[in-house]
Amino acid sequence: MAILENEIITNLKRINSENAKKAAKLEISDEELADIDKEYCSYGDKIHAENTPKVFRDCNGSFMYDSENTPFLDLEMWFASCNLGYKNKRIRDAVVNQIDTLPQISSHFQYDYKVLLSEKIAKANIKRFGEKGRVHFNVGGSQVIEDALKLVRNYTHKNRMFSFYGGFHGRTLGASCLTAGYRYRKPFGHFGEEAHFVPYPYSYRCPYGKKCDSCNYYCVQQLRREFEDNCSGIYDHSSKECAMGAFFVEPIQGSGGYIIPPKGYFKELKKVLDDFGVLLVDDEIQMGFYRTGKLWAIEHYEVKPDVITFGKSLTNGLNPLGGMWAKEELINPEIWPNGRTHSTFCNNPIGMRAGYEVMTTFEEKDFETEVANKGKYFLEGLKSLEKKHKRIGMVDGLGLALRIECVTEDGYTPDPKLLNDILAEGLKGDLIYNGKKYGLILNKGSHYNNSITLVPAVTISYAEIDMAIELIDQLFTRLS
Numbered sequence: 211m212a213i214l215e216n217e218i219i220t221n222l223k224r225i226n227s228e229n230a231k232k233a234a235k236l237e238i239s240d241e242e243l244a245d246i247d248k249e250y251c252s253y254g255d256k257i258h259a260e261n262t263p264k265v266f267r268d269c270n271g272s273f274m275y276d277s278e279n280t281p282f283l284d285l286e287m288w289f290a291s292c293n294l295g296y297k298n299k300r301i302r303d304a305v306v307n308q309i310d311t312l313p314q315i316s317s318h319f320q321y322d323y324k325v326l327l328s329e330k331i332a333k334a335n336i337k338r339f340g341e342k343g344r345v346h347f348n349v350g351g352s353q354v355i356e357d358a359l360k361l362v363r364n365y366t367h368k369n370r371m372f373s374f375y376g377g378f379h380g381r382t383l384g385a386s387c388l389t390a391g392y393r394y395r396k397p398f399g400h401f402g403e404e405a406h407f408v409p410y411p412y413s414y415r416c417p418y419g420k421k422c423d424s425c426n427y428y429c430v431q432q433l434r435r436e437f438e439d440n441c442s443g444i445y446d447h448s449s450k451e452c453a454m455g456a457f458f459v460e461p462i463q464g465s466g467g468y469i470i471p472p473k474g475y476f477k478e479l480k481k482v483l484d485d486f487g488v489l490l491v492d493d494e495i496q497m498g499f500y501r502t503g504k505l506w507a508i509e510h511y512e513v514k515p516d517v518i519t520f521g522k523s524l525t526n527g528l529n530p531l532g533g534m535w536a537k538e539e540l541i542n543p544e545i546w547p548n549g550r551t552h553s554t555f556c557n558n559p560i561g562m563r564a565g566y567e568v569m570t571t572f573e574e575k576d577f578e579t580e581v582a583n584k585g586k587y588f589l590e591g592l593k594s595l596e597k598k599h600k601r602i603g604m605v606d607g608l609g610l611a612l613r614i615e616c617v618t619e620d621g622y623t624p625d626p627k628l629l630n631d632i633l634a635e636g637l638k639g640d641l642i643y644n645g646k647k648y649g650l651i652l653n654k655g656s657h658y659n660n661s662i663t664l665v666p667a668v669t670i671s672y673a674e675i676d677m678a679i680e681l682i683d684q685l686f687t688r689l690s
């Protein structure tokens with residue numbers, strides 16, 4: 211009897227491990243997946259931007275691997291969600307340890323890593339802005355934007371906000387009101403609380419036709435004029451009351467095409483906001499966590515935001531956690547008490563542990579210098595391509611947030627077709643580097659659908675940057 215029992219247990223173990231193996235390495239072809247996908251998956255997500263979405267099976271560091279095990283150098287990194295590279299061992303080990311200790315806990319209860327992560331972020335901001343604040347979490351970027359909207363409305367009792375042309379703040383209903391592109395709202399009827407959109411300081415294609423070195427921040431002057439006009443609809447000069455709650459800004463535009471404002475821009479803007487009592491919400495969901503060589507990209511501009519929103523690389527892509535930091539005045543428990551906003555998974559321990567490890571990693575090494583140096587090196591490579599290829603209109607970058615504008619033969623007109631062709635060609639996986647086959651993963655953004663946005667891991671090596679430049683060169687040579 212005992213022998214049979216042992217046999218059964220051994221057999222069960224074997225079957226389980228075979229199933230586990232099968233599950234871990236799903237024996238299903240890309241074609242079979244595509245058939246099932248066509249039948250059962252919603253096309254409402256972003257995956258189906260392509261007719262047949264590319265399938266990947268593995269990832270490591272700066273690379274994704276497809277079904278043939280072809281390495282694809284990833285210069286998109288899940289829309290800047292994996293700044294510390296795929297399968298980062300330290301963060302992975304921390305998450306596994308969390309799964310083995312306290313993987314689940316109701317958000318009625320408190321635990322260590324949530325408190326400690328809040329402390330880390332709050333203290334990092336005291337250091338940077340000299341400002342005491344608190345941190346509030348939620349389950350992703352758009353949800354955090356919703357929370358920031360609530361926080362501003364709760365404090366100011368105003369529901370009108372400013373946002374920028376080309377700004378992207380998410381796709382939930384509230385966040386869609388701040389996201390400029392009409393295409394994000396078009397299918398869904400009327401949005402009562404659309405932001406008041408103003409031009410972004412996109413100096414290469416200035417909406418006012420000005421030149422950056424001589425315009426004296428003309429765009430900011432235009433905004434000031436709106437406030438000064440008693441009949442523009444945003445300010446009442448007799449009661450000195452402003453109709454607007456906050457200005458939601460991206461310090462570097464992400465989906466807008468990695469546009470880097472001039473150095474003094476945000477200081478000038480902040481003067482106007484301060485003069486008329488409008489809060490500054492700094493959306494760092496895409497540019498935070500050393501993407502630009504600082505914890506927050508706004509630090510390059512030496513202004514103090516009232517609220518900071520963050521997500522994506524907070525957990526290095528291992529958990530859909532985001533958060534907002536706000537000045538004490540806006541978020542202290544008197545004004546922002548229990549239950550103002552909440553979601554079941556917003557305090558989940560796996561995300562908090564990953565976030566804690568990400569912040570610790572950034573504290574322990576000089577990423578500020580490292581990212582600045584790598585960014586400079588990458589940009590120099592891109593500038594050499596700009597000289598070589600007529601169809602590159604311009605290149606720019608801050609840290610490892612970089613862009614290439616694809617243009618027509620005239621050297622300036624945006625060329626969305628060239629951009630799309632280049633992205634598709636990179637995904638074919640047939641570029642050759644050092645005698646070996648590679649693919650290249652690139653992303654796109656911009657006001658005119660013509661910019662390649664480059665978002666490498668901040669852990670990318672110099673050899674990988676050389677490879678990136680060579681592969682981009684090959685793509686432009688093939689297609690232009």
Ligand SMILES: Cc1ncc(COP(=O)(O)O)c(C=O)c1O
Nearest residue numbers: 350351352378379380464495496
């Ligand atoms: C600046 C910015 N804000 C908000 C969001 C929305 O975040 P999520 O996609 O996690 O909802 C994004 C996403 O790309 C973003 O780039």
